[in-house]
Amino acid sequence: MTKVVEDDIHFRILRILEQHPEISQRELAGEVGIALGKVNYVLNALTDKGLVKIRNFRNSQNKLRYAYVLTPAGLSKRAELTSVFLxxxxxxxxxxxxEIEDLKRETSKAKSTAGRRS
Known part of the structure; x- marks a missing residue:
């Protein structure tokens, strides 16, 4: 995987987690458009880098639910990745x-040339 693609995935995941820390990995995979296993791998990598903390929902009926909270370093990294992405x-x-302007000029030129032939 290229650095650009990896940064894109990290940016998208950090951005979503900042807005929706309670999102499930399955939902996150759907939002980002990557496999569930890849989301798990990336979340573990972000956690290892100290960018995300994983917390259990204590009052949840489903004790397997987690909240993914961006650390201060995670917020800083998200801002950096946002700038690069932008x-x-x-x-x-x-x-x-x-490219669109070039195509418009080509189209105009082709129309004017075709009009003169008629």
């Missing part, structure tokens, strides 16, 4: 916008 998406947007 810069990359803006560059992709600019490239796509330029």
């Amino acid at each position: 810069r990359r998406k803006m560059a992709e947007y600019d490239a796509l916008k330029a």
